[in-house]
Amino acid sequence: MEIDMQHISKAFGPNVVLKDVNFSVKGGEVHALMGENGAGKSTMMNILTGLLEPNGGSIKVDGKETHFASALEAEQHGISFIHQEMNNFGEMPILDNMFLNKEIKTRFGFIDNVKMKAIAQKSLAKLDVKLDLNQPIGNLSVGQQQMIEIAKSLMTDAKIIIMDEPTAALTENEIGKLFDVIKSLKAQGVGIIYISHRMEELFEISDRVTVMRDGLTINTYNTKETNVKQIVHDMVGRDMGDFYPDRHPKFGKVMLETNKLTREGVFKDISFSVRSGEILAFSGLMGAGRTEVMRAIFGIDKLDSGTITVNGKQVKISNPSDAIKDNIGFLTEDRKSEGLILDDSIADNIDLPSIEGFVKHGMIDRKADRDFVNLLMKRLTVKANSAEDEAGSLSGGNQQKVVLAKWVGSGSQVLILDEPTRGVDVGAKREIYDLMNELTDRGTAIIMVSSDLDEVLGFSDNIAVLYEGKLMGVVPTATATQESVMTLATGGEN
Amino acid sequence: MDNQTETKRHFSFGDFYSKLGPLVALIVLIVLVSILNFSFLDPLNLLNLLRQVSINALIAFGMEFVILTGGIDLSVGSILALSGAFTAQLVLMGVPSFIAFLIGMVTGGIFGALNGVLIAYGKAAPFIATLATQTIFRGATYVFTKGNPITGAKMSNNFGFQFFGQGYLFGIPFPVYIMVLFYILAFILLHRTTFGRKTYALGGNPRAAFVAGVKNNKMIIWIYTLAGFLSAVAGMILTSRLASAQPDAGVAYEMDAIAAVVLGGTSLAGGKGKMFGTLIGALIIGVLNNGMNLLGISSFYQQIVKGIVILVAVLLDRKQAKA
Numbered sequence: 001m002e003i004d005m006q007h008i009s010k011a012f013g014p015n016v017v018l019k020d021v022n023f024s025v026k027g028g029e030v031h032a033l034m035g036e037n038g039a040g041k042s043t044m045m046n047i048l049t050g051l052l053e054p055n056g057g058s059i060k061v062d063g064k065e066t067h068f069a070s071a072l073e074a075e076q077h078g079i080s081f082i083h084q085e086m087n088n089f090g091e092m093p094i095l096d097n098m099f100l101n102k103e104i105k106t107r108f109g110f111i112d113n114v115k116m117k118a119i120a121q122k123s124l125a126k127l128d129v130k131l132d133l134n135q136p137i138g139n140l141s142v143g144q145q146q147m148i149e150i151a152k153s154l155m156t157d158a159k160i161i162i163m164d165e166p167t168a169a170l171t172e173n174e175i176g177k178l179f180d181v182i183k184s185l186k187a188q189g190v191g192i193i194y195i196s197h198r199m200e201e202l203f204e205i206s207d208r209v210t211v212m213r214d215g216l217t218i219n220t221y222n223t224k225e226t227n228v229k230q231i232v233h234d235m236v237g238r239d240m241g242d243f244y245p246d247r248h249p250k251f252g253k254v255m256l257e258t259n260k261l262t263r264e265g266v267f268k269d270i271s272f273s274v275r276s277g278e279i280l281a282f283s284g285l286m287g288a289g290r291t292e293v294m295r296a297i298f299g300i301d302k303l304d305s306g307t308i309t310v311n312g313k314q315v316k317i318s319n320p321s322d323a324i325k326d327n328i329g330f331l332t333e334d335r336k337s338e339g340l341i342l343d344d345s346i347a348d349n350i351d352l353p354s355i356e357g358f359v360k361h362g363m364i365d366r367k368a369d370r371d372f373v374n375l376l377m378k379r380l381t382v383k384a385n386s387a388e389d390e391a392g393s394l395s396g397g398n399q400q401k402v403v404l405a406k407w408v409g410s411g412s413q414v415l416i417l418d419e420p421t422r423g424v425d426v427g428a429k430r431e432i433y434d435l436m437n438e439l440t441d442r443g444t445a446i447i448m449v450s451s452d453l454d455e456v457l458g459f460s461d462n463i464a465v466l467y468e469g470k471l472m473g474v475v476p477t478a479t480a481t482q483e484s485v486m487t488l489a490t491g492g493e494n
Numbered sequence: 495m496d497n498q499t500e501t502k503r504h505f506s507f508g509d510f511y512s513k514l515g516p517l518v519a520l521i522v523l524i525v526l527v528s529i530l531n532f533s534f535l536d537p538l539n540l541l542n543l544l545r546q547v548s549i550n551a552l553i554a555f556g557m558e559f560v561i562l563t564g565g566i567d568l569s570v571g572s573i574l575a576l577s578g579a580f581t582a583q584l585v586l587m588g589v590p591s592f593i594a595f596l597i598g599m600v601t602g603g604i605f606g607a608l609n610g611v612l613i614a615y616g617k618a619a620p621f622i623a624t625l626a627t628q629t630i631f632r633g634a635t636y637v638f639t640k641g642n643p644i645t646g647a648k649m650s651n652n653f654g655f656q657f658f659g660q661g662y663l664f665g666i667p668f669p670v671y672i673m674v675l676f677y678i679l680a681f682i683l684l685h686r687t688t689f690g691r692k693t694y695a696l697g698g699n700p701r702a703a704f705v706a707g708v709k710n711n712k713m714i715i716w717i718y719t720l721a722g723f724l725s726a727v728a729g730m731i732l733t734s735r736l737a738s739a740q741p742d743a744g745v746a747y748e749m750d751a752i753a754a755v756v757l758g759g760t761s762l763a764g765g766k767g768k769m770f771g772t773l774i775g776a777l778i779i780g781v782l783n784n785g786m787n788l789l790g791i792s793s794f795y796q797q798i799v800k801g802i803v804i805l806v807a808v809l810l811d812r813k814q815a816k817a
Contacts, residue, residue, distance in 0.1 A: 300705065321707040330705060338705050341698035343765055352695055352706040355688045363686040406706065 001062060001078060001159035001191060002026040003048070008057035010043055017043045019215040021057070025160060027189040030182060032202045032223070034195075035212035036235055036397070036425030041195055044212070045162050049074040049081045078159035082149050082166060084195075090138025095120055097137045098152050123154040126184075128177050141286075142169040150178065154185075161185065162193040167201060168423070171286070179205055197425065199228050211235055236427045244458035245433050251461075252276030253312070255445035256328070256414045258297065261306035266292045267469035270306070274414065274445045279436060281460035281477070282449040284489050288466040290449045291333055294416050298323045298330040310414065324353050329407025333418040333449070335396075339403040342392030346384055347373040349391045349402055353410040376405040381431060397428025404435065415439065418449040433459055453482060467491045515810065516758050516774040523778060527785035534788055541667055547780035548673035551773060552728040553747060554754035555680040556606075556721030558772040561755050562684075562697045563714065564764025565620035567721045569609060570751060571744035572631035574729035577602040579635050581730060582644040582739035591655040598733075599726045605631060606722015610715030628748070636741050645738030659734030669731045676724065681769045693717065697764030753800070754779055757807045778803070 003025050010018040018040045025031045035041050046052040048059065050068030058065055061077065068074040071081070088097050099116050106112045117133055124131065129147050137145060146169050153161055167175045182192060182205055194206055202209055203223060210220040211234035218234045257273040267289040274280040282290045295301045297308060299317040307314055310326045317323045323330070332338040340349055350373050351358070358369045373387050380401045384394060391402055400420065407415055420436075421429045436446055436459070450456050456463055457480060464474045465488035472488040527534045534540075553570050560567045581598030585591055605627070612623040649655055661668040684690035692713055695703035704710050725744075733739045758775030760767025782803060786796045 298705075319709065320705050321709055324707040332705055337699070338701045341695055341702050341765070344694065344698050348691065348694070352691070352703070352708070355691055359688060363682065364688060364691065 003079075003160060003191070004060040004063075005044070005048065006058050006060070008044065008047060008059070009055045010040075010047060010052065011055055017215055018047075018054075021212070021215070021217050023210055023217060023220075025191045025193050027159060027191045028186055029207045030186060030192045030194050030205055032194045032196065032206035032209040033212065034197075034202065034209060034231055034235060036395075036427055039212040039235075039425075040215045041212055042164065045081065045164065045193070045195070049079055049162065075156060075158075078157060079162070080153040080156050080158035080160070081162045082153050082164060084164040084166075084168065086145050086149055088137045088145060088148075091136050093134050094131060094137045094140070094148060095133040098133075098148060098155070119155055120151065123151040124148075126154060126181055127151055143171055143174055146170060147174060147178075150181070154181070158190060160191045160193065162195070164195045165197065166194075167196065167198065175201075199231070202231075203228075213237060232426060235425075243430070244455075245430070245437055247279070247437065247459065247461060249279070249440060249461050250277050252443055254309075255311055256297075256447075257309040259307045259309070261293065261296060261308070262304050263292065263296055263301065264304050265469075267296075267466070270466075270471050272464055272471060272474060274447055276413070276443045276445050277440045278462065279440060279446045279448055279460045280474075281456040281463045282447060282466065283453065283456045283463055283485055284466035286451070288489065289469040290466050291418055292469075293466070294330065294418055294447065294449060298328060298416065300330075324410055327411055327413040329353075329410055329412030329415045331400075331403050331407060331415070331417045331420055333422070335399055335403060335423070340391045340399060343390060345388045346377065346382065346391050346394070346402055347387035350376055350387075350405045350409055353406055372409060376409045380405045380408065380435060395425075395428075397424040397431075400424050400428065400432065404432070408439065412444065414445045414447070416447045416449070419451065420448060421450075421452070421455065453485060456485065457482065465489050516771050516778065516807075519757075519807070520774050520778050520781065523781050523785070527781060527788070531785070531788045534785060539784070539788070541665075541670070543780050543784045544670045544673075545667040546784065547776050548667075548669035549728040549731055550747070550750045550754060550779060551673050551776035552676055552724050552731070553721075553751040554758075554772050554776045555676055555769065556724035557748075557751040557755050558680070558758075558760060558767060558769055559684065559693055559717045560620070560721050561752070561760055561762060562693050562764055562767055563717055564697045564700075564762075565613065565714070565717075566624065566752065566762075567606075567609060567718060568621065568624040568748045569605070569628040569631055570721060570725040571747035572628045572635065573602050573605045573722050573725040574732065574744035574747060575739070575741065576605065576631045576635045576638065576729075577726035578729035578733035578743055579639050579644055579739040579741070582649060582733055583638070585652065585655055586644065586646050586648050588648065591652060591658070594655075595658065595730050598730055599723055602726020602729065603719045603723035606725070607715055607719040609722065610718030613718065614711035614714040632745075639739065639741040641741055643738045643740050650737040656734055656737060659731045659736075669735075672727065672731065676727065677769070677773055680724075684769045689713075689716070694765055697766075699765075750779055753804050756804060 005021065005023045008018055008021040021040065021044055023044065033041050043052065047054045050070050050073055060066065068077065095113070095117060098120050104112045104116050120133060127147055127150060129151065131144070137148065140148070146166065150166060166178060170178065185192065194202070196202060206223045208220060209223050209226065209231065211218045211231055213235060253276055254273045255276050259271050261270040262268050270293050272280070284290050292301065296303045297317070299319045299322050308317060309315065310328065315326050317326065320330070336342060347370065351369055354372070355364065358365050358372070370387065377384070377387060382401045382405065383398050391399060394402065420432055424432065440446055448460060457477060460477045462474055463477055463480050463485060465472045465485055467489055468491065475484065553574070557567060557570065577598040580601050581594045584594040584597060609624055609627055612618045612627070613620050616623070657668060659669060663671060684693065692703065692708045695706065695708055696710060696713055700710055729744065732743055754775035755767070755772050756762065756775070757778050758767065758771025758773070760771060779800070782800055783796070786799065791799070
């Protein structure tokens with residue numbers, strides 16, 4: 001099968017999302033699609049799979065002009081879309097989720113669980129996944145759920161599979177399995193559209209790569225004939241220079257110190273300190289307890305024992321409101337469920353932790369409040385038409401900047417950033433790093449939790465490594481290496 | 495494409511409806527009823543209508559806060575009855591009316607706080623928690639009144655007591671002033687104070703609100719307290735107007751209050767809605783009731799019509815949410 005999209009355009013009201021897009025994929029190839037968040041990749045895939053109507057242009061399938069009226073129709077034609085965001089029913093068994101609305105029935109009209117299970121297991125076996133299919137899908141990790149999603153598309157007779165950030169939640173091991181499957185699908189003549197932010201994956205797995213920017217397809221290359229620099233240049237429209245900005249830290253006094261923080265069964269005896277002007281990275285494997293420590297410091301979860309000292313004073317933090325009063329800010333790992341109120345305006349999100357400061361005669365001083373919001377939006381270069389836009393309408397990078405603006409605005413002297421650049425495109429990433437530099441220059445202490453080892457090594461002053469709820473050590477970034485951090489993170493001695 | 499862009503900018507039905515829909519519906523309804531029966535526009539009738547509306551509107555103002563958090567309060571009618579009975583008993587015992595009213599309102603607030611505690615700390619679903627307290631408060635009212643109305647000369651011959659629900663000031667019924675006063679206070683509280691901002695945040699995303707420093711449990715308790723308090727204020731008006739506390743006062747009042755909130759464009763999912771809409775919603779229901787009475791429509795049909803109006807409002811709202 002061969003798909004050829006020509007001169008596709010699409011606008012939502014006054015918002016032109018796709019201007020002129022050309023993209024093609026044929027059986028037996030992996031065609032990577034790169035672009036920053038908001039470049040139009042998802043819109044384009046939604047048009048291809050019938051979820052959205054294009055305003056102009058043509059889609060040809062095997063040379064014939066085609067138009068899918070719905071996602072189901074596209075699927076019947078052999079186009080399968082593995083979405084980045086999964087819509088599972090957490091309480092329902094894995095099997096039921098996999099066959100939702102596609103149940104196989106016996107000749108008496110009852111659901112044929114035996115047959116369904118056999119099909120599901122065959123498809124899961126290709127991915128080396130062994131699971132009890134009767135357990136609720138909510139029990140699985142995000143990575144496992146992603147594998148189920150991939151298995152689902154393998155069950156269909158797909159000729160073209162679209163994978164939107166399939167590896168975002170997968171472990172190294174699972175990624176290896178996925179790549180094996182992609183290679184075997186390729187050999188069977190299946191075409192794959194591969195959307196990812198991870199540069200190294202693209203060079204490992206793709207045959208061609210197309211870069212999008214601002215609703216246009218900038219270039220299409222044979223992967224062998226291009227390089228990272230060229231692709232990044234196309235993505236951001238300029239040369240990036242060094243990916244991580246330099247650090248020139250000037251350490252001041254200790255801003256936050258913890259002593260033997262313990263939450264039974266989660267983490268134990270965590271003692272560390274972070275100084276004014278410092279970026280202390282927290283590294284460790286999934287489940288090592290990094291996020292949990294931070295949530296407890298911020299008062300979201302309870303501590304069983306241990307003390308916290310902020311700016312030389314021992315404090316008691318029993319909820320986030322206390323933490324904010326002690327000038328701590330917390331950018332949570334999950335932006336959508338804990339960082340933002342997506343339906344509310346950007347302004348209402350930014351000023352929420354600081355709102356008590358704008359009360360005059362018992363009421364909110366709206367002018368002062370809006371000036372404050374506008375200043376922060378300018379400083380953090382939040383790209384939006386106005387402060388009254390819904391936060392949910394922004395791209396990932398801009399959403400992250402809104403959350404940052406919230407905590408910068410609340411006057412945080414200790415800023416805990418949990419995965420600050422996850423799901424953020426290259427350009428916005430650099431902006432966030434620059435901002436972190438600016439904040440530490442002004443004396444803020446930053447704790448950066450990150451699963452991205454490159455980021456930890458590339459943009460921090462010291463690295464604290466956790467393993468199974470224990471702090472294995474704090475090492476200066478200047479002398480740390482991938483190996484030394486990984487050794488600590490896997491419980492080995494340095 | 496450009497044409498489409500232009501039209502979009504000039505006119506968006508969704509935007510228009512969410513901003514002015516309830517008001518337009520109210521005006522259309524008033525015009526319609528006036529044409530069908532001129533006596534609707536008689537100032538006496540209009541004042542009477544406003545007095546009738548005041549009780550539902552007061553309850554609805556509290557319900558607006560509750561629904562904005564994504565909750566619901568089914569116990570408002572029972573709180574109205576129980577606090578009314580307390581006040582009536584106090585007046586009969588010789589307590590000055592003013593103090594009896596205050597005590598009644600505070601008791602209403604306490605009952606509301608109980609709802610709040612069950613929901614905030616007991617983690618009970620608002621629907622179930624307030625369904626239970628609806629029955630409990632109603633039962634308590636029957637126990638307290640022994641199933642009979644509380645009334646007596648100290649109520650029916652008491653100017654101060656009766657003025658609250660029956661009195662006129664400059665030719666306008668006193669309950670209307672109470673309604674306007676509490677509308678202004680509720681409006682300021684919701685749209686001009688941090689309490690209101692936190693209410694919206696709580697309804698929009700409780701977890702994000704908590705991380706941003708909102709004390710969710712405390713907020714929930716205060717909001718249900720407010721709902722209980724305003725129901726009791728409505729209870730004072732009713733008790734005063736009837737010069738008696740009826741054990742079955744306020745039965746099904748929660749329905750009209752919820753209907754007013756929904757007709758006013760507030761989303762039952764929480765986080766979206768305006769106090770002005772709720773006022774308009776209460777007026778729509780008032781005009782419907784009054785108008786259908788004037789037109790001599792049987793009360794059986796009235797229920798059907800009211801139900802249809804609520805359905806249409808909800809469907810329009812859904813359509814707008816999708817657009």
